[in-house]
Amino acid sequence: MLFNSRVESEFTPQACLVVLGGFFALFATVGINSMFGVFEAYYKKNQLSDESQFTISWLGAISVTCVYSGTFVVGSLVDKFGGKIMIYIGSVGIVSALMLTSLCTKLYQFILAQGVLLGVSMAMVFCPSTVYVSQWFKKKSGTAMGIVLSGAAVAGTTLPIAIERLLTYPNLKFEWTMRIVGFIMLPLLAITCVFVRPPPNINANLVDERSPETIVSQQTPKPLAEELEHASMTNKREADFSILRKPVVRLTCLSLFIVYFGMLSPLFYISSYAISKGFSSSLAFYSVSIINAFSFVGRITMGIVSDHYGTFNSITFSTFVAGIVVLCWTTVNSVAGLVIFSIAYGFLEGSIFALQTACATQLSPPHARGVTLGAIMASISLSSLAGTPISGQLAGKYGYLSLSIYSGVSFLLGGVFLAAARMAQDRKLLAVV
Numbered sequence: 001m002l003f004n005s006r007v008e009s010e011f012t013p014q015a016c017l018v019v020l021g022g023f024f025a026l027f028a029t030v031g032i033n034s035m036f037g038v039f040e041a042y043y044k045k046n047q048l049s050d051e052s053q054f055t056i057s058w059l060g061a062i063s064v065t066c067v068y069s070g071t072f073v074v075g076s077l078v079d080k081f082g083g084k085i086m087i088y089i090g091s092v093g094i095v096s097a098l099m100l101t102s103l104c105t106k107l108y109q110f111i112l113a114q115g116v117l118l119g120v121s122m123a124m125v126f127c128p129s130t131v132y133v134s135q136w137f138k139k140k141s142g143t144a145m146g147i148v149l150s151g152a153a154v155a156g157t158t159l160p161i162a163i164e165r166l167l168t169y170p171n172l173k174f175e176w177t178m179r180i181v182g183f184i185m186l187p188l189l190a191i192t193c194v195f196v197r198p199p200p201n202i203n204a205n206l207v208d209e210r211s212p213e214t215i216v217s218q219q220t221p222k223p224l225a226e227e228l229e230h231a232s233m234t235n236k237r238e239a240d241f242s243i244l245r246k247p248v249v250r251l252t253c254l255s256l257f258i259v260y261f262g263m264l265s266p267l268f269y270i271s272s273y274a275i276s277k278g279f280s281s282s283l284a285f286y287s288v289s290i291i292n293a294f295s296f297v298g299r300i301t302m303g304i305v306s307d308h309y310g311t312f313n314s315i316t317f318s319t320f321v322a323g324i325v326v327l328c329w330t331t332v333n334s335v336a337g338l339v340i341f342s343i344a345y346g347f348l349e350g351s352i353f354a355l356q357t358a359c360a361t362q363l364s365p366p367h368a369r370g371v372t373l374g375a376i377m378a379s380i381s382l383s384s385l386a387g388t389p390i391s392g393q394l395a396g397k398y399g400y401l402s403l404s405i406y407s408g409v410s411f412l413l414g415g416v417f418l419a420a421a422r423m424a425q426d427r428k429l430l431a432v433v
Contacts, residue, residue: 010144015136021195022148024188025087025129028094029122030353031155032181033067036060038160038288039114041271041281042167046174047105053272055107057392059115060268061385066119067126068381074127075374076241079367083128087196091189093121098182102175125192127377131370132198134361141361142311142354146303149354153299153346156292164285243368244375251421252359253379259319259352259414260380261387262407266326266345267291268388273329273400274338283335290342295350302351303358310432311362312422315355319418322348323411329404356380 040056048056074086097118104110130148137144159181166177243249270291274284298318306314325344332341356376364372387410394403426433 010137010140015144015199017195018133018136018197019144019147021192022129022133023151023154025125025192025196026149026151027155028091028185028188028192029067029126030149030152031159032094032118032185033060033063033122033152036063036268038163038271038285040268041275041284042174043110044272048107048110051107052392053396054389054392057268057388059107059110060264061388062111062115063119063122064264064388065381065385066116067122068377068384070120070123071127071377071381072371072374074123075131075370075372075377078128078131078370082198083131083370084193084197086124087128087193090121090124090126091193093117094125094189095182095186097121098178098185102178102182125189127370127373129192129196130357131373132196134357134369134373135366136199140307142303142306142314142358143300144303145358145361146300146306146354149303149357150296150299150350152353153292153296153350157289157296160285160288160292164282241371243364243372246363248421248424249363249372249375251417251424252363253376255414255417255421256356256376257379257383257414258417259411260383262326262391262410263349263352264384264388265391265403265407266329267349269391269395269400269403270342270345272395273332276400277333277338279335279338283338287338287342290339291346291349294343294346295353298347298350299354301347303354306355306358308432310422311355311358312418312425312433315352315359316415316418316422318348318351318355319411319415322352323408323415325408326411327404327408329407330401 036059040053040060043056043059044051044053074083077083077086097113100113100117101110104113130145133144133148134141163177163181166172166180167174267288270287271284274287275281302314302318322345325341325348329341332338357373360369360373360376391403391406394406422433
């Protein structure tokens with residue numbers, strides 16, 4: 001009876017603990033990446049002052065790429081072998097990378113520690129955590145994933161403020177700032193290691209005295225029945241790459257690939273834009289926190305909305321609106337304008353990030369979510385790798401208007417393909433998809 005009880009009440013105490021562990025996993029992974037704008041501005045003034053903005057931007061690009069591209073490999077391994085051991089290894093890697101970054105003084109050292117090691121370790125924690133959380137939920141997957149992914153927004157809100165204060169604190173240098181961040185991550189990742197796990201009936205041998213066929217026959221909803229039947233045939237121990245042949249999965253990957261050419265540009269360059277407009281460095285740092293604070297609101301709000309109005313409907317709407325907002329970026333010339341832009345962009349960026357993971361959940365059965373999530377993240381990694389340096393080059397050579405146009409058009413064009421992916425599932429305009 002365990003399976004049916006989970007369908008009736010998905011937010012069980014055990015499922016809530018998994019969500020808590022997933023929340024801290026995102027805090028300690030994507031949350032660190034989301035505040036690269038703070039590091040980019042600091043490195044330009046200090047350790048890497050001799051390097052160009054374009055060169056420094058590669059550091060953030062490599063880290064993001066390692067997280068997203070690594071997710072495809074990790075996701076396949078999660079589907080085949082499980083992900084607990086990877087969460088343990090990744091957690092140790094994250095703390096080690098932060099400690100090693102505190103010792104870096106040259107660009108190649110930052111690339112190896114904060115770029116490669118930190119990025120790969122994050123993928124090993126991020127992917128299994130999100131896959132396992134998604135497996136606990138079906139009807140409320142958007143809400144659950146929104147809560148989990150809001151962990152990154154909470155980190156992006158609090159850590160830039162904390163880091164800015166630590167960096168300006170007398171007698172406390174960059175070295176100890178990074179070590180303190182590492183010590184903060186240690187207990188959070190320990191909670192992730194303890195609580196994040198797959199539901200007991202997701203593997204081949206369901207924790208139920210009845211066979212899968214019996215469960216299917218007794219009033220199990222059709223989509224779930226199909227998932228169980230497929231699971232019993234494949235024994236759920238092989239990565240299912242056949243899911244990647246579905247046109248809607250390919251369209252979704254293509255659309256997010258295009259979106260991410262400009263998705264991170266405002267987040268990474270809002271601080272340098274604010275400084276170029278004559279705003280104080282403190283306000284420039286805080287603008288990153290404002291973006292991440294409202295990214296938190298967007299992730300939870302749109303996660304709840306998507307459970308009622310459809311995941312693809314919600315992400316398509318958010319992407320088009322984000323494109324319009326980003327095209328207005330360079331009209332910001334006042335403190336109030338900077339705050340309003342940061343609020344709007346943060347809400348929409350958070351919405352898209354939360355809903356892209358929910359899309360993977362919607363497009364695949366539980367046993368293939370590692371592959372599906374990995375494919376989406378791998379497509380994102382390619383455009384993120386190219387998009388961030390392109391953004392740095394545009395901002396440095398042609399100014400922020402060109403960056404605004406580049407980023408805004410990426411959102412709008414990606415939104416067109418998201419609309420196509422939505423229509424591929426149901427051509428009715430008012431359908432919940």
